[in-house]
Amino acid sequence: MKDEIASLLPHELEVREGEAPVESKGLEKTRLLEELRKLFESQPLAVLATQGEGTPYVSLVAFASDVKLKYLLFSTTKATRKYANLLADPSVSLLIDNRKNILEDFRDAMAVTVLGEIEPVEDFELKIMENIYLMKHPHLVDFLHSPTNAFLKVNVEKYIVVSHFQHVVEIKV
Template sequence: MKTFFESQPHAVLATQNGKAPYASLVSFASNEKLTYLLFATPKATRKYSNILENPSVALLIDNRKNTKEDIQEATTVTALGRVEQIEDFERSIMEKIYLMKHPHLADFLNSPKTAFLKIRVEKYIVVTHFQRVVEISVYSLHINYLHL
């Protein structure tokens, strides 16, 4: 999964405000152990206000090419978890991780109008070949294979 994440610069973040879900495109990066996914967002956005109200999120990473073959050939990974603030003691290392993947976002990341956040991943759901589903619990390292 690490190689897959490195190959994909963007993902779709799903948030919820208590009334309706909301999806947004974000630039993301992951830490070495894939326990955290990092992203930045302007504070004056719907996704940020939704996160403040409900920190439970889903992040969809995929490699589709927008072709008819995608339904059989694309891989999708959904990360389920909770958004947390990045603590002062870890910020410099998290910034390095994020900016190694997205150096063009340095000014955006360091703006006082930007929130730099991490998702503490609880579970990954990996779908390949349309219906081959694998669930990976991050903290217990328990893997379930589901064939639908």
Template sequence: MKDEIASAIPQELKEKEGETPVEKTGLEKKELLEQLRAFFESQLLAVLATQNGTAPYVSLVAFASDEKLKYILFSTTKATRKYLNLLANPSVSMLIDNRKNAIEDLRDAMAVTALGKVEPIEDFERSIMEKIYLMKHPQLVDFLHSPTTAFLKIRVEKYIVVTRFQHVVEVSV
């Protein structure tokens, strides 16, 4: 098994000491954001990482993003550890990936980490944000409209995109 994993990692992906992620700007940034938009449309779920002061906590959430990728939308029941963590500390990260839990993932999978802060959705924007979210997740309409559900947005500061297992680029939004 160990040899299978080693052979799935191309030689050029061996970690290079001191290599830092490249920040995309200009046309490269625009192209990367277009790729991310399509990637996000293809994925239904993401892993949300919150912090309670002593340890990180991760949860699976259904998500959607606005067209400019400035916000990621998600909903959660208010009576959850995740929600309590968000009230205490709005800084979060969210992982969106397309892994299939196969050896090929080391070469083919893409993982995007969004870093930002969670904010409530304001009354004036709720209608449009709900439309965006429910276009992707129509089965969640009753859950979203429940009084026990919090509908939230992450104001994204930066995306970190990892492809080919170790190729890392960053883009600020």
């Protein structure tokens, strides 16, 4: 089976196993972003990494993203560890992937590591962000609207896309 991402990459673009990732540009970037959009739509959950007092902390969150992939959205109740961590340190990393936990994942799975920073959802954008989020997770409406819940936006700095086991590229948005 052909690796989807590998086929998207121009031959000139150097992607070497185990080496520093190269930035994707131009048309390739557009096509790769399209791939990411599809992946994000297919995955309801992401792994969110926060840190508190120097200790990393990961958890699962139901996420959604805007069409340009500039932002990722998720929500959490305020009594959680991840929320306390975010208040102290807004920089986060997320992992979104389509692995099935089978051997073939080494060939077929795609994993995207997201680096970014938490920003509050401003009043002017709240409605549209909520719509984006609820379009993907309509069943979380009660959860999202609870006063004990925080609706959060990750301002994405870059995506690091891993496919074919060791193909790695980086995209800034």
